[in-house]
Amino acid sequence: MKKLIASAAIALMGLAGTAIGEEYPERPILMMVSYGAGGATDFQARIVTMTAGNEDALGMPIAIINKPGAGGRVGWNWFATQADPDGYTLAAYNVPHFIAQSIKGGVSYSADSFEPIANWGADPAVFVVAADSPFNSMADVVAHAKENPGKLTFSGAGLFVGHHIAALQIEKAAGVKMAYIPTKGGGAAAMKAVIAGEVMGGVNNLSDAFRAQEAGNVKILGVADLQRSDFLPDVPTMQEQGLDVDNSSVNFRGVMVPKGTPQEVIDELAATVPEMFANPRVAKKMQAGGSPMHIMTRDEVKEMWAAREQTLKELLAGL
């Protein structure tokens, strides 16, 4: 009897294998977002997948499900341990968040638990101060921090997220000690703390800071990326201001599948998904929402993940 079941199972697996190779995808696909509905990741994930049902893309719609909680850990834990590796369950990743969390420990995933498919966006961290702040450049901030060690308060969206990485890099590059205040409630709460004058400055997402600057509430002093942003051509990067801060804190967003997904499915997705992101309708909506796009293929993302893991291990080793 056992033999019979085993052979039946093997036959079924073989059948499934060929079926996937030929007809994938034959039904709608789920994509898990590990942040709440309405957040930046959710919002962008909905835009970049809206053309999935087109014939020139996957030919099947992608439905978003949200599994928010604990800074993304809940969703990624679920994805690493419970999602079926059959190509019908995708997830959005946020680098450096999930890599930093896996280095810190306490979660059941690491960069090796997932297979990247493609990257759609890159949202650098920026340093913001309130519109009426006396600081007008990163040099002012560093000078103040040097005079008052540990007293310059600045907010960010929690520990071991992009904002925190940027904060650590700025402190390290300038050789100063400042008071990083992690807020609960993500970037919005951190931004509110800056505008209300609860803290003297803050690290925030470029897209949110850009909107706040447009509304006249904040000044953006520096971008933690290798080159200036198209949205903020007048704001210099950290490196231009003499702070050795690279793009390790840039919030890369993209699509991944669990380890163990059939290679044919990964190949199929890796070929189609970047094309789907490049659709002009997608680009228009992303541009309108102030969300910077940055499309990368599977191989480029693999490289980026490996490089991030290296830098983050060094940076977080001292904590």
Place this chain on the structure above:
Amino acid sequence: MDFIFYFGDVFSPLSFLLLLGGTIGGLILGATPGLSPTMAVALLIPFTFHLEAVQGLILLGAAYTSTVAGGAVSAILLKIPGAPANIATTLDGHKMAKQGQGAKALQLSFLASAVGGIFGVLLLIFLTPVLAQWALAFGPSHLFWLAILGVTVIGSLDSASVVKGLLSGCIGLWLATIGFDDIMGAQRFIFHPSLGGGINIIAALIGLFAIPQVLTMFAKGRRAQGAEVIEVQKHSVLDATKELLRRPRALGIGTITGSIIGLIPGVGGQIAGLVAYDQTKKFSSEKEKFGQGHSEGVIAAESANNAMVGPSLVPLLTLSIPGSPTAAVLLGGLLIHGIFPGSDLFDNHPDVAWTFINSMLVGQVLMCLFGLYVAGLAARVAQVPQSVMAAIVLALSVFGAYSVQSSMGDVYVMACLGIGMYFLERFGFSAAPLVLGLILGPIAESNFIQGGMIADATVGKASYFLSGGLNIFLIAVVVASIAYSAWMELRTRRHTTKEEAQA
């Protein structure tokens, strides 16, 4: 007076159709357990992809206002609060439904919602710049004291004894610590993967309120085969309006408390209803009737939670900071059309801004009319035999808990909390203080940690938390609230001991 100029836009055929659809759909979504206003709005966002910005926002605005009011339907008829905003509505509303006054409770809740809601939106229209400053005035230390003020309410809320109320509040505070701590990322009490994200508040609400009731109904159903049939009294809308006008105190306290608390980013909507309920009870001349099916309870809770809708959008529309989860979803709806909230919205897209706000104003009226129309029909739910009802409520509870984040883990959490609550209720504990603890715990904790970190880097904890006008005012209110509860407790004790002595 810009808003009058754009009133016409709301009544163009397509816009009005969307407004109508959003309102009626929102009421139905809101009445479904587990579908909170935030989720309902998030579900509608993809539909707005294909609409013009103005029309998309009309749909979202109408849906937001009516889901908040719709939550009262399941709170009153089934004792399942659809969202934290509706907890206070269950306390008296469900009692009224059980006494056959479901129609009256629903009518009062819709009328009070409309009055509170319209007041809130008018505040948004006329006082936005002033209110924006007020919303920013609350820093971590103030939010901490505000949460503590909420904790002092726990003891007196829906409980025979202050001690039992405080005890169940403590259980709630403990439950709130479960999961990854949001600021430090520390793991606390995670013994099962489904607890990693902490206890989801909606799943907990459904479990704590609905499950004990289902268990009780099953237990009763076995004994009495032909379950008691409740006669649902007819109640005219005119009578309900008169009743509402006879209770100006409840309506006024509810509306004003809701507007003020709704404004504060990050706290607002969840506790507005409960605080208003508690305040109304303290100022009422008929205190003892609260919790027994008193109309003031429903009026205060519902006017407060709809009054919060307008002010809760102030930080979003003026400062581009979403102050509540629902506001965050609405931000997504604006961004998708390339509109940035803030000065850009009012200067460059006044048609969008004012049509959106107007649609919420008209939406309140439509919501009220439609709600009153169905109230009589919906109240007949009370006539469904208990055994059938228990099965329906159980099915809705499982569906509601699962739908929050498509996770079976939430269903397990709901079931465990529900079964625990069934036994606690037998010992005289009640669910409302427990939920309040669950909501306030994280607010108090995160603001204390955050404020403490700022204080350590600047002026020191003592002067950060204890000085400044707003801090001192809030501390005074906290002290007054505790003193009042203690005095009331002592007074009732003296009475009972006297009576016992005489007996």
